[in-house]
Amino acid sequence: MACEKAGRVTPxxxxxxxxxxxxxxxxxxxxxxxxxxxxxDAKSAAEAARGRARRRLQRS
Known part of the structure; x- marks a missing residue:
């Protein structure tokens, strides 16, 4: 199956x-x-950054 991001032809x-x-x-x-x-990996890094930001806001 091909990667579904940006129509790439990368496995x-x-x-x-x-x-x-x-x-x-x-x-x-x-x-x-x-x-x-x-x-x-790029998507996971962005999700982790959003999670860290949410936790910082919750502590404020």
């Missing part, structure tokens, strides 16, 4: 949740996408 090697579980996404096929490692 997808990771099944990713479109909306992260930690952000309220469902753990079902409708919330899954195939991504290559590069795009998965």
């Amino acid at each position: 997808a090697t990771i099944v990713d949740h479109v909306l992260a579980l930690a952000e309220g996404g469902a753990d079902d096929d409708g919330n899954r996408q195939a991504l290559c490692k590069r795009h998965h």
